[in-house]
Amino acid sequence: MTIKLYCFGESGNAYKAALALQFSGLDWEPxxxxxFAGASRAxxxxxxxxxxxxxxLQDGDMRLTQSGAxxxxxxxxxxxxxxxxxxxxxxxxWVLWDxxxxxxxxxxxxxxxxxxxxxxxxxxVIGFMQGRLKAAYDTLNSHLEGRDWIVGKGxxxxxxxxxxxxxxPEPFGFDRKDYPNIDAWLTRISDTPGWKHPYDLMPGNPSDxx
Numbered sequence: 674m675t676i677k678l679y680c681f682g683e684s685g686n687a688y689k690a691a692l693a694l695q696f697s698g699l700d701w702e703p704x705x706x707x708x709f710a711g712a713s714r715a716x717x718x719x720x721x722x723x724x725x726x727x728x729x730l731q732d733g734d735m736r737l738t739q740s741g742a743x744x745x746x747x748x749x750x751x752x753x754x755x756x757x758x759x760x761x762x763x764x765x766x767w768v769l770w771d772x773x774x775x776x777x778x779x780x781x782x783x784x785x786x787x788x789x790x791x792x793x794x795x796x797x798v799i800g801f802m803q804g805r806l807k808a809a810y811d812t813l814n815s816h817l818e819g820r821d822w823i824v825g826k827g828x829x830x831x832x833x834x835x836x837x838x839x840x841x842p843e844p845f846g847f848d849r850k851d852y853p854n855i856d857a858w859l860t861r862i863s864d865t866p867g868w869k870h871p872y873d874l875m876p877g878n879p880s881d882x883x
Contacts, residue, residue, distance in 0.1 A: 676701040678743075679721070679729040681708045681877035683788075685780055685838035687728040688871040690743040692833045695867050695874060697751035705876040709788070740837070741768045744830040756829040763824045767831035775809045778802055779838035783845035787879070803846040810852050817854035821861060828865060836862055840870060843879070 678694060680687035680703050694701040706712050706727045713725050722729045722738045730737045730746065737743050748755040756764050782802040785794055813835060816823065823831040839847060839859055849856040862868060872878045 674700075674733050677704050677731040678702070678875075679704045679706050679731070680727050680875045681706045682872045682875040683841075683877055683879065684708065684727055684875075685776055685783075685841065685871070686726075686740045687875060688840075689740040689776075689833050689837040690728045690730060690747075691871075691874050692836075692868070693744045693747045693754055693830060695869065696828065696833075696865065697747050697753050699747065699751050703875045708877070709882060741772060741830075741834065744768070744833060748830060754828065754830050754833065756825040756827065756831075760825045760829065764829045764831045767823050768834045771831075771834040771837070775806070775813065775835055776837050778806045778809060779845060779847070782806060783838060783841065783843055786845050787843040806846055810847065810855065814852040814854045817858050820854075821858070823858075828862065832858070832862060 676694065676699055678687070678690055678701060680691055682688075691703065706718070706729075708727060712718055713722075713727055719725055721731075721736065724738055726738060728738070728740060728743060730743045732746075732750075735746070737746055744754070747753075755761065782799060785799050785802070813823075822828060823835060836859060838845075839849075839855070840863070849859060
């Protein structure tokens with residue numbers, strides 16, 4: 674049975690789940706959620722996810738929301754992306770760190786800077802968020818010194834979680850050249866067979882609304 678991932682291309686959180694599916698070898702297909710037209714807040718979507726968010730994974734009778742939970746489900750089902758058995762909690766630690774310190778800040782900052790009308794962009798809030806993001810980038814860049822991957826000796830959900838927003842072209846205060854270890858790590862991920870850019874992996878692109 675084909676797994677369905679309800680998602681949209683602009684969402685870094687959906688991208689984490691889509692990448693995990695892409696690298697897992699499981700049979701899956703994306704289902705477009707027209708977030709910017711309010712689809713995730715519609716009653717029929719709320720019946721599927723009371724949180725009103727994407728991504729949502731549907732695998733037969735199994736339905737999951739939240740990217741970290743979806744990634745773990747994919748690992749449990751495919752046996753991939755979890756790292757060595759002794760790495761389980763270290764992978765989880767970095768997924769939780771990303772959700773709190775990196776992706777949550779990057780997603781909000783990118784939204785404020787690119788998807789709001791210019792006259793409604795709160796510059797002081799954006800500046801504050803970018804300061805917090807710089808601290809997160811510094812933490813990740815330092816951790817990757819002398820390492821190929823965030824945890825262990827191969828690609829794991831820790832990598833897929835932390836990279837979720839870092840391939841997007843819209844400006845939000847991140848420049849790969851300023852963080853050489855992150856830059857090299859992102860290249861390793863994108864060189865992995867099966868990798869696709871978020872706008873190629875999932876339906877939905879800012880150009881659709883231009």
